[in-house]
Amino acid sequence: MPTTCVIGLLWGDEGKGKIIDLFAQDADFVVRFGGGHNAGHTLIRDGQKLVLHLVPSAILRPSVVNVIGNGVVVDPAYLRQEIDELKETGVDVRLGENLLVSEGAHVVLPVHQALDRVAEKMRGADKIGTTGRGIGPAYADRASRSGLRMGDLIRPKRLRAALARTVTEKNALLRAFDEEVIDAAALEGQLLELGEALRPAICDAGHALREAVREGKRVLCEGAQGVLLDVDHGTYPFVTSSSASSGGIAVGTGLSPKSLDRVVGVVKAYATRVGEGPFPSELHGEIAETLRAAGGEYGATTGRPRRIGDFDAVAVRYAAAVSGVDELVVTNLDVLSGFEPLRIVTGHRRGDEVLDRFSACDLDDLECVVEELPGFTENVREIRRFQDLPVNAQRYIERIEELTGVPVATISVGPGRDEVLHRAVEAGVR
Numbered sequence: 001m002p003t004t005c006v007i008g009l010l011w012g013d014e015g016k017g018k019i020i021d022l023f024a025q026d027a028d029f030v031v032r033f034g035g036g037h038n039a040g041h042t043l044i045r046d047g048q049k050l051v052l053h054l055v056p057s058a059i060l061r062p063s064v065v066n067v068i069g070n071g072v073v074v075d076p077a078y079l080r081q082e083i084d085e086l087k088e089t090g091v092d093v094r095l096g097e098n099l100l101v102s103e104g105a106h107v108v109l110p111v112h113q114a115l116d117r118v119a120e121k122m123r124g125a126d127k128i129g130t131t132g133r134g135i136g137p138a139y140a141d142r143a144s145r146s147g148l149r150m151g152d153l154i155r156p157k158r159l160r161a162a163l164a165r166t167v168t169e170k171n172a173l174l175r176a177f178d179e180e181v182i183d184a185a186a187l188e189g190q191l192l193e194l195g196e197a198l199r200p201a202i203c204d205a206g207h208a209l210r211e212a213v214r215e216g217k218r219v220l221c222e223g224a225q226g227v228l229l230d231v232d233h234g235t236y237p238f239v240t241s242s243s244a245s246s247g248g249i250a251v252g253t254g255l256s257p258k259s260l261d262r263v264v265g266v267v268k269a270y271a272t273r274v275g276e277g278p279f280p281s282e283l284h285g286e287i288a289e290t291l292r293a294a295g296g297e298y299g300a301t302t303g304r305p306r307r308i309g310d311f312d313a314v315a316v317r318y319a320a321a322v323s324g325v326d327e328l329v330v331t332n333l334d335v336l337s338g339f340e341p342l343r344i345v346t347g348h349r350r351g352d353e354v355l356d357r358f359s360a361c362d363l364d365d366l367e368c369v370v371e372e373l374p375g376f377t378e379n380v381r382e383i384r385r386f387q388d389l390p391v392n393a394q395r396y397i398e399r400i401e402e403l404t405g406v407p408v409a410t411i412s413v414g415p416g417r418d419e420v421l422h423r424a425v426e427a428g429v430r
Helices: 016-026 076-088 110-126 135-143 150-154 156-176 184-201 205-214 248-253 286-295 313-323 391-404
Strands: 003-008 029-032 041-045 048-052 065-068 099-102 219-226 262-268 271-273 307-309 327-331 342-350 353-355 367-373 408-412 420-422
Touching (some): 016 041, 016 262, 029 205, 076 184, 099 184, 110 135, 110 156, 150 156, 156 184, 286 307, 313 391, 327 391
Parallel strands (some): 029 065, 327 408
Antiparallel strands (some): 041 048, 342 353, 342 367, 408 420
16 A cells, blocks of 8 residues: 555545545555544445444454544544444444544534534524534634543543533533533543543554554555545635645644655545535536436435535646645546536636636635536446446546546446446556
8 A cells, every 4th residue: 555545635525435445455554534523434335324424434344453543523422322333233343453542532522512503503694514513613622722632531630630621611601602501520420431431442543553654554544524625725614623635644643744655536526515615616406406316415424415516627636736646536427327418617717817726715706617528328337447438438537637637546436335447547646
């Protein structure tokens, strides 16, 4: 491998879960480096749909060590629930063996969820469209040095001190918004109980990963959301609260930046977005409804209908450059069967000026320059070689390569584990 990163390039929901599971067959460790249980990765196992929110996507492969890195914010109650649900479906989850949790990962508390909802309500028409799961407030506490970390849950003295730091401040805020205040003693008891349940998994995960790299083990870094939701490089303020680009790997895992050998960017054959914020290539009306239905485009976490758009080569080229992407994975090619014509955004226009550069800080009042290509009608889900795809499907993929400057190495033609084809390409941003 030996150290590979798989990230989404636009606004998430690109089908990373399946791709990470696919790449994990060659991995020894898979580490999630950012986000929280606001991000859902969907896997299909023996026709059964599994949606993971905190546990890394390689948990279906018993020989792989799955790591929740320090860059993730963890709701420990939700994590325990997810582990229990996986075990009930027959998934082999062994705390401290094939699932590790960084002691440095910050904790999402019920108060974070309450404050998340309050903040969205106060924004009114300018709401961000968060999931309401407390992710932003938990990251805010991390930045203000008032947060709790997973390691605190197994160290009672540290937990009590950490709660003392936060309870007075948070209760003042909750009273101001007529929300239920924190019962410090009850919360301490709940967190200690969760800490005991998760104790075997809580460890110095960064050390374990550095040792794995030193020993030549194969490490796969699992991104959450997408580059255009990155807190620094995305469509701010309509973004997540963590670094969703490859730049988040070092700070979110404890690995050195020099450890990363390969970056794989995942995009859909069209574009989607959940929540508020700019979306230059967005489609409306019948075509959007038809494509949404064909692709089952509803959020894995919230169930919200995803907004639908044309493939935006300008945005993908930007996201690939930010993250140093070596190769692309294009998912959901099968969904485009029957759509005529196929459309790709080649530029953005503001007034008389055509822009071929994406600026995440300046997306107001843009129109898209669209190139149309002939479509295809064949069912591609049984195809396993690129040369066997319909000619128009091949041309569409080749045009994506030409416009983004990044080779397409893998194409997903259906939701199943084996519904994928590979191409021999020369890696690297062109």
